[in-house]
Amino acid sequence: MKRPLYEASTQYKNWRYSPERLSQIRTTMNEAAVGVIRKTFEAYEPGSSSNVSFVNAHEEHLLVTFYVHKISQLCGHFRFPEEVEATATSYLKRFYLKNTVMDWHPKNVMLTALFLATKTTNNPISLDAYASHIPNTVASDVLDLEFLVSQSLAFEFAVWHAHRALWGIWLDIQNLPDSLPDIAQTQKSIYDSALSHVRAARLTDAEFIYTPSQIALACISLVAPALAKKWLESKANITIPENQTDIPPRPSAAALSASIEAIESIITETGKVPNVEAVREVDRRLRTCKNPEKVVGTKAYLARKAEAEKKAEEKRNKKAEGQKTNGAGDVDPFGDPLAEPVKPGLVDYDDDDDDD
Amino acid sequence: MDAVERENQDRQKRWAKEQKVGEGAYAVVYRGREFSTGRRVAIKKIKVGQFKDGLDMSAIREVKYLRELKHQNVIELLDVFSNKTNLNLVLEFLDSDLEMIIKDRSLVFLPADIKSWMAMTFRGLEFCHRNFILHRDLKPNNLLIASDGQLKIADFGLARDFADPGFKMTCQVITRWYRPPELLFGSRYYSSAVDIWSLGCIFAELMLRTPYLAGESDMDQLKTIFRALGTPTEQEWPGHTKLPDYVPVGQFPKTPLRDLFTAASADTLNLLSKCLLYEPRKRLSASEALQHPYFFAIPHPTHPSKLPKCTTQMAPRPLGEVDGNVDMVGSGPGVKAAAPNKGRLKRKITSPMDDPKTRSIARKLDFTKHVKSP
């Protein structure tokens, strides 16, 4: 059986979930984070954590979605192309499938994700030009998180987008047998409305469950259901050539209609900018339940840092010893595995664990 | 963050780093092994945080594209893991590259060998183009050869997606000798045809055993091209005089390729000429090239396992340094353990002894009794 090109992409392989799974991921991560932070609070000030009102998974999601919207605003300000906006959005959303807002506030992550997206989509802007056009921001705010964001994305930078699929469908519609030659102009409003739905879809989880082509089709379907159906049927009716027995079966309208409907409701129900008041409320609470180890200057942060440095020192000494005694036993060339994952406050660029 | 780090550590454990084989401004390359299978790998450790604009563009491009491309004729990225401030790319370990093989004078190329290499290169390139990726740095040095003879395209540090309509791209790409005239004339809007031109140059080089169009500067490169292929007319290449950096470079007549490639068959020259057409839109596409009669004609392409292999010794080599020019850094990821110093001299036409000019400078006073030859 031949392998469809899209199914070889990292997007299809690694960033696809069921709705249930998404919810599970977020809940589990949130609960785990709460547990760890509570413990940290307790370690420095017993009893302090009982007063803290931690944010829950739903509230985290709300906050992230709000900042997704901010990306859109920034891109308008910088006049970045659609590709940059869509990519940055995906990066931000993916980041928070691996991290909690209590460790990293979306305010800075968003700036970094956008900066990274300009690079990965070949629309680079100098860091200085970027930071200087964003109020209350210095270069290091953006750069400090770049490695963390990239790492959380597993360095998978290529993203397929629904807006391109929409463009493709729109071109292909001109090819339908009974399409009038000027359809692109007379029906332009269909395209424009569909595009606004695509943008709304970016505020939702659609891209984690469905493919860009499905999302685009759903967006057209919201505006012009008959046209969408006609296009889909034209695809389904294409006959498979005689000798090609190894290509996947045709997309069928029946099979897809359930997905299309689901996407349509996702967009109409959750494709909205979160209420500003609600977001402010979450933000307020977030200030008190933030992970102190990540906040520069707190006791917990400094303690963590000292611990990390001590461990690095130990490792360096051990390594030096190991070299002196000519590699006694099994010395892992990458250095010893850490007993516990180290949580630096910010990435320490000078600390290189293997300096050979 | 815990989970992500833990995952990376697990990944890291699968690979054993052995010996450093190359070093550059922003990356160090090690030879290594996969613990479970023992297979040889190259581990490229990229230091992050070196540059004022953060993660380096070349590194980003390599990771981005290698992550998505899996093909027999494209170098394979086996794994990616990071720790603290290093990004580690685990790549397949490849012994040599086409440049080493071309320069190894003890090797003889059959036409079937050249056909085989070209077929593999075109397949790899076609796959990139099928995924809407321009490579933009094709040259023999970046075509790596595995121990089973398979050719792999490497070094995606200059690659990028096809541009959306109206978006400009930089013209400062592709090593000069393999750069098409539209880039030399400063064009900011171009297509996959730029890679095809590079392949044409590589094709010629395989036949000549020396670079075909070797200019000494960008201006000289244009002249060299025109001298070899004739100055293009407006009809041949509509609009080229309007390109941003267009300058007239001299009128040269078209000389038939047959004059230089005396041993090549008609099919060979046909394919070569179609890769080196001036108008980029007219150049062959990679997939058209793969269906060209040249490949179907006798002799069949040599089976990769029987292709000539490099015999020169391996030694650690330095990776490319930052050149001070935008974001062009480093060398290909699939670094083999070698490359001898690459100072390359153009083939001299005359030897110093015979050159009249040197003779006149080093004239000797001749005091011997000399009988004049009849």
Added chain:
Amino acid sequence: MATKSNYGWLQGRTVRKGGHASSNSHTRSSTPQVQSTSTTIFGGGIKDPSGRTSEYFSMDDQCPVCKSDRYLNPKLRLLVSSCYHKMHVHFSVSPCESCIDRLFTLGPASCPNCDKILRKLAFSPQTFEDLGVEKEVAVRRRIAKEFNKRLEDFDDLRSYNDYLEEVEDIAFNLINNIDIPATEERIAAYKAANAALTTLNLQREEAEALALKEQEDLERREREARAAQLAQQEQQEREERQREERELIDKLETSQKDAHKIVAKSRIAAAKRSSARAASSSANSSLLGMSFGMDYAKLLKTRTTKVNNVPDEPHVPFLDDYYAYDDLYTVRAEGYDDIISEAVRRDREGIMRAGGYKVEEAWNRALLTAVAGLDAAPLSGLDEPNSLGDVDVVMESV
């Protein structure tokens, strides 16, 4: 000092200007190592036989005027004036390019060291470590152009040697600044007297160079012809061998005779055939030039007799198993009414077309994205592996 300057230029560290190393991954941007800061192209300089100039450089170079050196300015380029000053042991007195620009852009001026009037174009890149040598070489070159008589042009050896001594005398004077006006007159006088012969000799030299080139070309062509012929031979041999094998098998199948005898007979026949072939091939190679032919034939033989007898297979255009949805869409030949590519298609100046941008490629990508994954059913339930976020292993199983 004398000994040093006599041989310094033979062993001098010279750096090749230009992008020869551009195929090196070092110089990906393919800028030459020495980059000119001025817009004037300085021709001059001593050219070596292949026609290129090698510029001398050392880490100690410093411009006498502005004092910038290579440490501060790696692209420093020092040029030599036409008055060739004598040299101090470590530092050359050549001014750097930017100083030359500055001093001479407004017209000729006097040299900062001596007071000779100089023009901007009189500056050339330095080739030799020793400026004295640089001057000497330049002088001798010039002389050689004027005085190019050969032994054959003289009646006897004595007069030829006299001529050479005269030439040397003139050269010595020019190099050491002795009697310049008188010497120049002598040159002029000689020129007037010998114009015809000089031109003739020039032509002779050119003809010789051309003949040499032709000979090399001829050799090269011969070599290629040889290679092609041997390749053909090898092909024939292979086919013959296959035929033999097939015949043998046929015979073994069909014949009643003893198997051993059949095999033995065919072996003898094969041996006879191969010795006949060897005889003819060595005869051929002796026609084309013994040594090269023998080596090449040997090489080919070793290749074909290697253990690996994998046959060469006919070409197949695509060897991967990817499906790119090609049957699900076509890019319309007549194009589309498409606002996104409006400017490109209009392309009044024809610049995009000349550069080769193909909007069809962008359309192709959009159309592919529109159908890719259309049939992919969404995941449901909790049936994934248990890690937080399914980060898949990149490597495919071998």
